[in-house]
Amino acid sequence: MAVTEAQIRDALAQLALPDGGDLIGRDMVRALSVDGGQVRFVIEAPSPEIAQQMEPLRKAAESTVAALEGVESVSVALTAHGPASPQKPAPSLKVGGHPKPQQGPMKPAGVDRILAIASGKGGVGKSTVSSNLAVALARQGRRVGLLDADIYGPSQPRMMGVNKRPASPDGKTIIPLHAHGVTIMSIGFMLDPDQAVVWRGPMLMGALQQMLGQVEWGELDVLIVDLPPGTGDVQLTLCQKSELSGAIVVSTPQDVALLDARKAINMFEMLKTPVLGLIENMSTYICPECGHEAHLFGHGGVAAEAEKMGVPLLGALPIDLDTRLAGDSGTPIAAGDGPAAEAYARIAAGLVKGGMA
Numbered sequence: 131m132a133v134t135e136a137q138i139r140d141a142l143a144q145l146a147l148p149d150g151g152d153l154i155g156r157d158m159v160r161a162l163s164v165d166g167g168q169v170r171f172v173i174e175a176p177s178p179e180i181a182q183q184m185e186p187l188r189k190a191a192e193s194t195v196a197a198l199e200g201v202e203s204v205s206v207a208l209t210a211h212g213p214a215s216p217q218k219p220a221p222s223l224k225v226g227g228h229p230k231p232q233q234g235p236m237k238p239a240g241v242d243r244i245l246a247i248a249s250g251k252g253g254v255g256k257s258t259v260s261s262n263l264a265v266a267l268a269r270q271g272r273r274v275g276l277l278d279a280d281i282y283g284p285s286q287p288r289m290m291g292v293n294k295r296p297a298s299p300d301g302k303t304i305i306p307l308h309a310h311g312v313t314i315m316s317i318g319f320m321l322d323p324d325q326a327v328v329w330r331g332p333m334l335m336g337a338l339q340q341m342l343g344q345v346e347w348g349e350l351d352v353l354i355v356d357l358p359p360g361t362g363d364v365q366l367t368l369c370q371k372s373e374l375s376g377a378i379v380v381s382t383p384q385d386v387a388l389l390d391a392r393k394a395i396n397m398f399e400m401l402k403t404p405v406l407g408l409i410e411n412m413s414t415y416i417c418p419e420c421g422h423e424a425h426l427f428g429h430g431g432v433a434a435e436a437e438k439m440g441v442p443l444l445g446a447l448p449i450d451l452d453t454r455l456a457g458d459s460g461t462p463i464a465a466g467d468g469p470a471a472e473a474y475a476r477i478a479a480g481l482v483k484g485g486m487a
């Protein structure tokens with residue numbers, strides 16, 4: 131049975147703080163989100179100094195929630211009021227921070243279109259689709275950028291095989307990285323992978339603003355944005371501020387994922403962002419030994435849903451071990467040949483033909 135927010139809060143209320151009270155009683159838990167079995171929240175300390183001493187408590191909170199029935203994964207991050215005190219020599223760039231007053235929209239000048247890749251639920255393959263679609267479009271001669279805005283789990287450095295800090299010659303502009311014909315910027319390039327980072331709403335917006343406004347994207351036909359899962363601050367900011375040309379929602383055929391996909395589509399509709407279509411990921415499994423086709427997550431659900439919601443089904447991608455291995459090794463499957471690369475090439479061609487990329 132799915133875990134509820136109330137159960138999580140009850141469990142966290144059992145965690146005593148060294149100086150009295152508990153996490154819930156002292157109102158230190160923020161942004162609690164329960165997404166199927168995936169739980170995320172933030173512990174907000176009263177000051178950066180106290181936050182630094184709270185790592186054992188963060189770990190305890192993580193294990194307490196992980197022990198609850200119905201919880202598959204837990205991600206707990208620490209944050210604090212006010213700016214963190216500097217611990218390292220000043221970096222040339224800092225992502226995050228409060229957004230600066232905006233003169234205009236966040237759409238970079240040379241970028242023709244911004245396409246968001248979204249999912250209602252984590253783990254359905256949104257990042258995999260983003261990187262492969264970017265590579266497939268680049269192979270078709272489009273000038274493509276990929277912005278990894280998945281603040282909670284940036285995966286593009288791994289999937290695109292690039293992970294170094296981008297240069298910033300003047301401390302203001304950020305020079306993006308390049309791989310597989312795609313211009314890339316990820317929030318992951320700017321973060322210490324071992325440090326738990328938490329973004330409060332305004333900081334998220336500041337980081338997004340920087341990644342759109344300070345990165346030298348150059349002239350692009352399309353900028354693909356890999357969104358965090360769900361319907362939170364990043365999605366809202368991006369839709370409201372960056373003149374998104376459209377959103378593509380990735381879902382698996384499973385009912386629960388579809389339910390969340392529906393929420394994502396509703397959100398985009400409310401924000402007046404055109405939903406360009408749905409992509410069904412992990413749609414079938416073809417046995418490499420005997421060629422038998424199995425429908426592990428059900429079948430036809432995404433097509434039916436797309437029809438019901440009046441949005442096109444842009445493509446269906448099978449469960450494919452090579453897709454995962456390619457993503458893990460830093461060369462997306464779409465960069466090579468074979469059925470999966472062809473499937474991505476077809477989706478990319480459809481987008482180009484429709485003037486969407």
Ligand SMILES: Nc1ncnc2c1ncn2[C@@H]1O[C@H](COP(=O)(O)OP(=O)(O)OP(=O)(O)O)[C@@H](O)[C@H]1O
Nearest residue numbers: 252253254255256257258359412448449450454457
């Ligand atoms: N079609 C596929 N076949 C096999 N494995 C896949 C497929 N699509 C994605 N995966 C694998 O599933 C895992 C989750 O994919 P991915 O990180 O792209 O999902 P996500 O929706 O972006 O997740 P999150 O929102 O949590 O970042 C990865 O290990 C990825 O390699």
